[in-house]
Amino acid sequence: MKWKTILCCFFLCFTWDENVASPRIFKSIAELKNVADSFCYPRHGCKLLYFAAHKIFEKNLHLYKNVDPRRGDYGFHSFKNHEKILPDPSSGYFSMGNLNSKGSSQLDPYVMHDFYQITDPRRNMDRLIVSLSRDSELSRMFLTAHHLKKNTFDPDQTIEIAPKLIQEIQEIHDLLQYLTELGYKFGDGEIDCIIRNFSGRPKRTAVNLETKCNLYTEVKLDIKSTEKGYAKITWEGIPDKILNTIAYIGLYKNADSENALVKVNSPVPKSGASPTTIPLNPGLQLRLVKYDTVNGINRHTPFLNGSEFDEANRVLPTEIKGYSASLQLYTKDGYACARLYIEKSFTGWKKEFGASWVGFYTSNQDNFDKHKQRELCTKFTLILNKEEDYAIDYDIYEYQSKLSIGPGVQARFMLNDDKGSEKARTVSWEAP
Structure with a gap:
């Protein structure tokens, strides 16, 4: 056996x-x-x-x-x-x-x-x-x-x-x-550079591939920041063939919003920029809206929708050298904010970072003591993570400064007050 x-x-x-x-x-x-x-x-x-x-x-x-x-x-x-x-x-x-x-x-x-x-x-x-x-x-x-x-x-x-x-x-x-x-299958309209008709659905007519792609790729809708932290509407590459059909470029709170916060009305140039007094916030979206006539009734129809604005301007956090932590610059209500990601395994971070601080600067060229504002890391606010499967290995701490977000603004992590103690420097806001 x-x-x-x-x-x-x-x-x-x-x-x-x-x-x-x-x-x-x-x-x-x-x-x-x-x-x-x-x-x-x-x-x-x-x-x-x-x-x-x-x-x-x-x-x-x-x-x-x-x-x-x-x-x-x-x-x-x-x-x-x-x-x-x-x-x-x-x-x-x-x-x-x-x-x-x-x-x-x-x-x-x-x-x-x-x-x-x-x-x-x-x-x-x-x-x-x-x-x-x-x-x-x-x-x-x-x-x-x-x-x-x-x-x-x-x-x-x-x-x-x-x-x-x-x-x-x-x-x-x-x-x-x-x-x-x-x-x-570009030929039958299955392409992500879509031309939409007035019903809001992709056209199925035979359109030259190069023409279709150029019409999409030429148009760029982007949300930038003014020096005072307000949203700036920017656009470029609107083809001449559709310029006369543009009703306005609208700024919306998010992709679900029906009413524009502000509009740049027709006539609009092929490319341009328009500052607003809307504070820069995550979720803001630009839409290119066309004139439309159905059964003799005039109406406005979105032609091209931009992406929702990312709070960190699509820039990932920066590693804090030598530590299981990282620093991110983001914006809320038009102000410069900093976020610390601390690995949960880094249990002694408050002692290690007891004298550490994050400074906000208006230029990458500013000396370390020329910050517009600073805050001790231990005074950042712990953010409750409500998503059980998101960033589960990290504790997240945030701080909102009183400095307006704008081109060139950056955050730096200083281990202490020594000039040479810098351990992280974010990418400058809207850096090329």
């Missing part, structure tokens, strides 16, 4: 959970092309993949040094894999791609574009999921999707992305070329 016991142990040791999925692995763009339609317009999986290849991972497949999924960068959240759509990893998973989630406004505009132009529910169903090694190297990557009618993920729409595929995408430095190689 001894051999039976050994045989039984053998089978027990090599059994597996039949409920755990084994997604198909894609190793090249040529292979991915076979399923690209499933993750392209109106969905955003293809663009998430391109973004990850160029903004999250270096060519050696390690995270860029300023990127930390545990901190919630780019909207990363902890992914628990409750539905067992993926193999259980040793280091846990992180998910990104929910364009409604905190941090998603840090994504590049091309990722967010369709989300603000159309109402198709498929525009926000894709997710990118990664697991990392202890030294922040990519271990595994997956693309998956939500069921449209369920709050679950679809194992039939889950694929694994091989590291060599990411590296192949990294060699392509043009989004349009990347989409073309995936076999994007």
